[in-house]
Amino acid sequence: MDKATKIAVISTIATGGAGIAALRVHQGYLRAGYQSSFYVLEPGQDSAYLPLALPSSFDTTQLFWTPWLFEHWGNLADQDKMSLGGCPLFSDTLSGIACLSPRAEEIKTADLIHVHWMPGTLFAPGFFDLLRDKKVIWTLHDMNAFTGGCHYHLTCRNFETGCGNCPLLAQPGADDLTRKAVEFKRELYNQLDLRIVTPSQWLADNAAASALLKDFPISVVPNIHDLEIFHPMERKALRQEHGILPADLVILAGMEHFQNKTKNSQGLVKALELLAEARPKTMPTVITFGQGEVSIKGLSHRHLGYITSQEKLADWYAMADLFVHPSLLDNLPNTLCEAQCCGTPVVAFDVGGNREAFLPDSSGFLVAEKSPQALMLAMMQAIKRRGRLKRMRKKAHKFAAERFADQAVIPQYLAVAESQSPPREFRPEVTEKLGTLLCHNQMDSLCLAARKAAQVGMQHANLDQLGGKASQLRERLDHINRGLAEVSHRAAVLFHSQAK
DSSP: OOTTOEEEEEOSOSOHHHHHHHHHHHHHHHHTTOEEEEEESSOOSSTTEEESBOOSOTTOSSOSHHHHHHHHHTTTSOHHHHHHHTOSOBOOSOOSOSSBOGGGGGGGGOSEEEEOOOTTTTTOHHHHHHHTTSEEEEEOSSSGGGSSSBSOOSSOOGGGTTOOSOTTSSSOOTTSHHHHHHHHHHHHHTTSEEEEEESSHHHHHHHHHSTTTTTSOEEEOOOOOOTTTSSOOOHHHHHHHTTOOTTOOEEEEEEEETTOGGGTHHHHHHHHHHHHHHOOSSOOEEEEEEESOOOOTTOOEEEOOOOOOHHHHHHHHHHOSEEEEOOSSOSSOHHHHHHHHTTOOEEEESOTTGGGSSOBTTTEEEEOSOSHHHHHHHHHHHHHTHHHHHHHHHHHHHHHHHHHSHHHHHHHHHHHHHSOOOOOOOOSSOOHHHHHHHHHHHHHHHHHHHHHHHHHHHHOSOGGGOTHHHHHHHHHHHHHHHHHHHHHHHHHHHHHHHHO
């Protein structure tokens, strides 16, 4: 692919594992000499992020759309059923894009569109117009692209038949929300020149088994990890800086949020409590990181909270003897890969794409039984063989350097971009059915958003006494009004064309 190729990398959000992975791909393209731009639903702290939606104010980063979408998604499915299924998020096809930012128009000039985590973005009429007639790579970071709403589920396989009768809904049915979502997605996907990429073979196998993506080309390309940040370091100095003795055996465990049921924080805590009860001869120093509180009975440990700096996170990986990943279902977890980059052996359950993030029995330990007891025993075995942990460090870094460096990953993406997609029936104009679905979808989105804004207004009857909040509310309503105007225009154009 010519270095003059212009690439647009797009993700709804720039945070979380998927958002970070998308940003790293964008940075990899830049380092490889390509013209790449990174687009998200709202502007981030990095001025290089180009907003997709027209924000209420370009001076603020805490906008209305993404918080409202996540609040809306949180009310769609039964929370108890989601917890039982290990589902961290259930989302519908509503879009947070009411108006496209003028900066987003630059996507029209891109030769290659590379999209990542897309809930709240993909199903907006204006955004769809930018993707049509473009070559599109879509890197999946969970199962949502081929399900009717869930992002992960421990047992449900309804996606193989097109969903419906969803076990997460309070009132499931053959033609429920999930079935309609799959039908909507099918209409959209069939109008795009899509090449599907998954970071793990596990996710690729599930996508290929789905009713939605079984006919699309699917490639496996791992995520990029910056080996200039995540690499082995001089551990003695790092430990001295953080008050850890050179002889201490350090177990590190972390996740984005300890309330995420799929990440199995409760299982981790129980395994560590069992370890404390077992009292191994060498009692480890335990360190955890991530949002939320962590309490471990019988064990003194240090909780670092959420670490925003990648450099600081790399320090903790590098000084640890063992990284523990307790997740019950995952794609290709960033934490496992980052620990390997830093030369740190890992322990993880044999679920999802975990086994693809390290070399079982060579640079880490794979636990077959998904229980706190089994996880504790694996940690115990690692502690007893500290010399083996030291030997694993070089193998871990070598494996990561060969697999996750952008020099290894970007050529694979370029090969995907150059590959031919199977013949599909592309039409020069949006089908009548899809055009109607997209317009109705955005009208539904805006009506729900307007209702939410009205609820906020009702909570504050006297706007004059709100000060800055009143100004913020007016800006949000302004944003919604602009979106309603755009959708009304699109609807008028659509219905005019149908009248003809």
